[in-house]
Amino acid sequence: MGQLTRNEVFTLAVQRYSDTVYRTAVHNCRCTADAEDVVQDVFEKLLHYNGIFESEEHLKAWLLRVAINRCRDLTRAAHQKDTELDENLPAPDVLAEDGSVLDAIRTLPENYRNAIYLHYYEGYTAAEIGRMMAVPTNTVLSWLRRARAQLHTMLKEEIEDEVV
Structure with missing residues (x-):
């Protein structure tokens, strides 16, 4: 360039x-x-x-x-x-047709939210995210793991609430 x-x-x-x-x-x-x-x-x-x-x-x-x-x-x-x-x-419609997952992502702490967004929406690897956010790669991997666990819990509770 x-x-x-x-x-x-x-x-x-x-x-x-x-x-x-x-x-x-x-x-x-x-x-x-x-x-x-x-x-x-x-x-x-x-x-x-x-x-x-x-x-x-x-x-x-x-x-x-x-x-x-x-x-x-x-x-x-x-x-x-x-x-x-x-x-x-509410989450804007421009990002997802069904806002439930995006709404859940937006409730995560900032570092988890950004790691999830950069990895899943923009396609960056943990190493690339680490360089962008000035943190070690393993920290990003921890953020992603914890964010997924929190999302799993939140969405599981949401589904259980809908069933009841």
């Missing part, structure tokens, strides 16, 4: 990864308006970024990391302002 100009890298990023960045933002924000703001912020940061991307995969990982960090900043800012976040917002 070293031969592409900054404008060409930006155009490539918007064309190929704007939907991915939006899905990541929706997954980590509590409302679609915040997710849309995050997408704008991510691409604005890309416009001002002076670094060089080694590959297209490096560009995608950078975009996703910036999106996750920006979502975290928004959540942190909301808590600092003592703003009540509505935890009961």
